[in-house]
Amino acid sequence: MTFDRRIKIAPSILSADFADFGREIRAIEDQGADWVHVDVMDGHFVPNLTFGPPAVKAFRKHVKTFMDVHLMIAPVDPFIEAYAEAGADLITAHVEAGPHIHRTLQAIRATGKKAGVALNPGTPAEAIEHVLDLADLVCVMTVNPGFGGQKFIDMTGKVRKLRQMIGDRPVHIEIDGGVDPVTAPLLVAAGADVLVAGSAVFRGGSVANPEAYGDNIRAIRQAAEGALVGA
Template sequence: MTFDRSIKIAPSILSADFADFGREIRAVEDQGADWVHVDVMDGHFVPNLTFGPPAVKAFRKHVNTFMDVHLMIAPVDPFIEAYAEAGADLITAHVEAGPHIHRTLQAIRATGKKAGVALNPGTPAEAVEHVLDLADLVCVMTVNPGFGGQKFIDMTGKIRKLRQMIGDRPVHIEIDGGVDPVTAPLVAAAGADVLVAGSAVFKGGSVSNAEPYGENIRAIRQAAQAAL
């Protein structure tokens, strides 16, 4: 996939109908999603439990765009290979999940996958300064990870700092948490290009009535693009 900084909308399937993931993934892609975001939680690093490698492998069959797998788990290194084999295109690990983020990013790259590094709201941009050459993406959490539907925490200062630190490196800035047509312009103007949205994409629609997904995706994209 060639690198570009155009706005990409990545619906989080944490907000989809759990009984119908295959059709939900196809529906959001048909309605204009650029990426599909999969939130993996372990009930330990974050207070929730979601998808193991077998679930991700099942999702993969339905994803035609790009599968972005966000590991909110600790320890993370023992599971990298399993999620790579399950079909992730990009695997993101948290700076806070272990003592050796440099080694973790090396391990992700060694599987042939793209590598992302995530920052919780309380973690400064400087925490990734020395691993930017190993990263394809920096994910800025704009909620405390663990649950969908939370209120947006303003991290625009951190995003601007990251954008400056990244310079001309081919590294995406992804925003995860509370993204909607109101918050999307703030993060896009600060330098973000991948916007993860859960409830803001899936609200008002269903697999049998997917047009609202498309309207929601377009509304977020247009609001973000208008700020550029």
């Protein structure tokens, strides 16, 4: 993946039809998704339980773009290799999930995958200041992790701070939680370039009506890019 700061829409398949993941993934890609976002939850670090490595390996067969795997699990280090082998292109771990985020990012990079670090709403940008040189992406949670469809928590100040801290490093700023055509331009204006959206992409559509996914993706993208034009 060549680095660039063009806006990327990464639908979260947590909002897809769980009985039809293959066709759902193909539908969102055909309708303009740039990345496919996979939320991995363990029922311990966050209050929900989702996808193990075998499920991610099954998803991989259908993903033609870029598979962005967000590990909301603790401990995280013992599972990095399994998710890498399952086919993740980028693996994101939470700074809050363990005492050694530097080691965790090293471990992700050692698998040959891109490395991301995520920050919960209550965690300041400064928590990752000393690991930015090991990161390919910083994920800013704009909801408390664990469930889709939550109300947006305004983290634009944190995003602006991170954009300043990152400087000219080739590091993406990703937003996860409550992204829609209203919040997207605020986040992009602050410095974000990867937008994870679940319910805002899948709402009103299905594999039988994928055009609705495309309409939703275009609405988010146009709103986000409008913030850049006005900058």
